[in-house]
Each structure stands twice: as C-alpha cells, then as structure tokens.
Amino acid sequence: MIQTIAGFDRMGEENAFAVLARATALSQEGRDIINLGIGQPDFRTPDHIVEAAIKALRDGHHGYTPATGLLATREAVVRRTLTTTGVEVSPESVMILPGGKPTMFAAITMFGEPGVDILYPDPGFPIYRSMIEFTGARPVPVPIREENGFAFSAAETLSLITPQTRLLILNSPANPTGGVTPRSEIEALVKGLEAHPQVAILSDEIYDTMIYDGQAHTSLLQFPEIRDRLIILNGWSKTWAMTGWRMGWSIWPNAQKSANLYDKVRKLAVNCWSCVNAPAQYAGIAAIDGPQDAVEAMMRAFDKRLQLVVEGLNALPEIHCAIPKGAFYAFPNISGTGWKAKKLASALLEDAGVALIGGPDFGVLGEGYLRLSYANSEDNIALALERMKAFLEANP
Numbered sequence: 001m002i003q004t005i006a007g008f009d010r011m012g013e014e015n016a017f018a019v020l021a022r023a024t025a026l027s028q029e030g031r032d033i034i035n036l037g038i039g040q041p042d043f044r045t046p047d048h049i050v051e052a053a054i055k056a057l058r059d060g061h062h063g064y065t066p067a068t069g070l071l072a073t074r075e076a077v078v079r080r081t082l083t084t085t086g087v088e089v090s091p092e093s094v095m096i097l098p099g100g101k102p103t104m105f106a107a108i109t110m111f112g113e114p115g116v117d118i119l120y121p122d123p124g125f126p127i128y129r130s131m132i133e134f135t136g137a138r139p140v141p142v143p144i145r146e147e148n149g150f151a152f153s154a155a156e157t158l159s160l161i162t163p164q165t166r167l168l169i170l171n172s173p174a175n176p177t178g179g180v181t182p183r184s185e186i187e188a189l190v191k192g193l194e195a196h197p198q199v200a201i202l203s204d205e206i207y208d209t210m211i212y213d214g215q216a217h218t219s220l221l222q223f224p225e226i227r228d229r230l231i232i233l234n235g236w237s238k239t240w241a242m243t244g245w246r247m248g249w250s251i252w253p254n255a256q257k258s259a260n261l262y263d264k265v266r267k268l269a270v271n272c273w274s275c276v277n278a279p280a281q282y283a284g285i286a287a288i289d290g291p292q293d294a295v296e297a298m299m300r301a302f303d304k305r306l307q308l309v310v311e312g313l314n315a316l317p318e319i320h321c322a323i324p325k326g327a328f329y330a331f332p333n334i335s336g337t338g339w340k341a342k343k344l345a346s347a348l349l350e351d352a353g354v355a356l357i358g359g360p361d362f363g364v365l366g367e368g369y370l371r372l373s374y375a376n377s378e379d380n381i382a383l384a385l386e387r388m389k390a391f392l393e394a395n396p
C-alpha cells in the first residue's frame, strides 16, 4: 500500500472554508444565509488596482519574474513599510509570495522539526498550529485571554520559552479576537527576548491598517535589537481587499548571521512556485502607490459595523462581547448561554441561517466564544443579530 509522510495526517485545516462551503450549499438550496464566517473584506478591489493588472497584461508582462518578486514591487513594499513603521528596509530583504500563508509555511518549516518547540497564539489563526504539527515540532500555545484585552502578555509568553524554543509567532491586530497588543507589552516582550537569542520571531501583521480608536500599529520591525531574527508577514489580501489575487510580502533578515533565511525562502520559491503571477505584482504596486481613499472608506465602514455588532451582541441573552480593537472580527463570550461554541455555530447556520465560526476552531481557549466577521453590510449584520436573538430566545 502506498504511504505518505506522517506530517500530512497531522496537518489541520481552516474551518472557515468548510463553513463557507456549507453556507454556499445551503444558499444554493434556496436558503437565505448571511455569511459572517469568512475572513475577507466584502469590498471589491479598488478599480485603479484592477486597471493596473489589466494594463500589465496588455503590456505583455506574461512571463516569470524573479523568484523573490519584481524589484519594483519590492521597492513599493519598502516605501509602504517606511510610511507605516518609520523603518527603512532594503528591497533585498523583501520577498513577494502568493499570499500571507506562504510566509507562514516558509517560516514554520524552516524552524520546525521533532524536538523543537514553537510558540503560537491560542486562540489564533488555525494554520499556525497546523503547520507546526506538520513539521513534527511541539506546538506550545500562548494563551490569549479576554481579561487581558485579547493581547499577548509579555510575562506569560516569556515564561513558556525553553531551550528547545526556536520560533515565537505573534499576531497583532489579531484574528480571531480583534485584539491589539499594546506597545508597552511588545517592548517588555522584546526586552525579555534578549535572554533567549535562539528564538526567532514571526510577526503576522496582515491587519496592520485595521486598527480602531485612533491607535497606532506597533510593528516588531521598530525594534532593531531583534531585527536579525525577525520575519514580518504582511500582504495585500486584507488592506486592499485582494484575497483572491494571492499577493503577500514578507520582510526577512538578510545577514549571514541570520542563517541566510532570505536565501532559504528564495530557494523555497524556486522549488515551489517560481514567482507570483506577474500582472498581480504590478497591481500590488498600484495598490501601495495609488490613492488610499477606498481603503479609508472601507475602514470607516468597518468602524461603523464594529459598533453595530458589539451593541447587538451585548443585547443578546447571556452573551458578552468585548470591543475589538483591530481586524474585522468580534469574539463574543457565549459561555453564559450554556451552549458549546461549535454546536451553537452549527445550529445558527442550519436553523437561523447565520454563518459564523465556533471559537474552538481557533484553539483550546476558543471554547466559550464565537467568531463573527463583520465584513458584511450593516443591513445583513442587523438581520443576523435579529436572527441570533430569536434563535437564542427560542433555544436558551
């Protein structure tokens, strides 16, 4: 009998895609389903970005690009990084990849193997743990607690580091909680990491534009003391509503003393995908350098919806929802309802026509929570909340 490596049997999934498939199937059967499940903006990619891709195709950009990405696209990322973080990185440290996920795959497979510990947020984006399991490394959850504003606790994170720890995964603003880790906590974490020079850091900053309440994003790039062991994950998917384009970037240390990480990810690209599709890379330049009014309008819409979602959730029986500080997710605490989270998520989809995700799909500490993506219209959000209210009143 044929046999594959064990890693594939350990690999997990992202249940949001299964919920999306079920919601689509129910819609096709004629059911009226409101989708608050999938994590993608409900906006179109702004027109000038689409036009840039069409122009690139018309201009004949049909071939391979360098595996690390077009220099012009990497330079656009350098400009954007300077604007958002105040830090000037070299284009030789920027890698263009097909989405944010390939950076996760690259970083985790570079460090993970049996005998190694990798720290990741729980609740957190499910692919972190899945990829760690794939490599055979030991996944060590870093608790992300509601009472701590769904932020990383520097003290608790540092207490989990052992001599076997090789990689620490951070994510702020965060999926699924909407938590933003305050700068003071990041400073304390960076300071503590000085005692653990063997630990590399993967900072997933894909929601960096999505912060509410006028707060500024803190990028791990702003801490030169960890620069030679830091990998930044970012991309176009969320900020410019480009999830289907598969465009991401990462910033790597490129010094010899950094185990040649950049050259390793370049080699991975050569082996796996050669390069990101060329017209999308031109669109990526237009996204960064072009007008940002569509992004700002999207953010204003998310901000308004956030108020609507939080108010609506807090009006539901036995549900409490903390105000999310970033991304476009609410993570209400449903433990007072007596429902198990996954059961409630499934019942809400099947019986009330509201698709959302059970907290346990994001980790052990996700029990007692639901994740709602408010990437949907105000009318649909209001209707979903009405349906949830009616369901919970009828099924306490």
Ligand code: PLP
Pocket (backbone or CB within 6 Å): 039, 098, 099, 100, 101, 102, 125, 171, 174, 175, 204, 206, 235, 236, 237, 243, 247, 248
């Ligand atoms: N990181 C986080 C925290 C996410 O929530 C997502 C997508 O949901 C990604 C990365 C992956 O982004 P992409 O679609 O660009 O691969």
